[in-house]
Amino acid sequence: MPNLVMEYAEPVVERVNIPGLLDDLHTILLECGIFEPESVKSRSYRCHNWLVGESRDLDTFIHIELTMLSGRSAEVKRELSRALMSALEQHASTINSLTVDIRDMDSDCFLKVSC
Secondary structure: OOEEEEEEEHHHHHOOOHHHHHHHHHHHHHHOOOOOHHHOEEEEEEEOOOOOOOOOOOOOEEEEEEEEEOOOOHHHHHHHHHHHHHHHHHHOOOOOEEEEEEEEEOOOOOOOOOO
């Protein structure tokens, strides 16, 4: 049940193949052996407005947030984080800030309806 969300500053589209990057990130999740392939969801959103720090000026960024049901070890999460960052670095070495954040979803509270 992982959800990968990639947010990126608007100017990133001029330097990075966003569909290709998203596909590579999605493939990492499909091939890591941790998730049921049909449960992997990945999407991206372009940010049109953002502020960073006191000067409020960071030209470009890409931020990955991966949420998944709780229960995975810290080492598994670190390995996923490293793999996702490696793909980011391969695709987006000219981007000012690249970040990955992995978060647990509370499996007792998560609900899903599939039609």
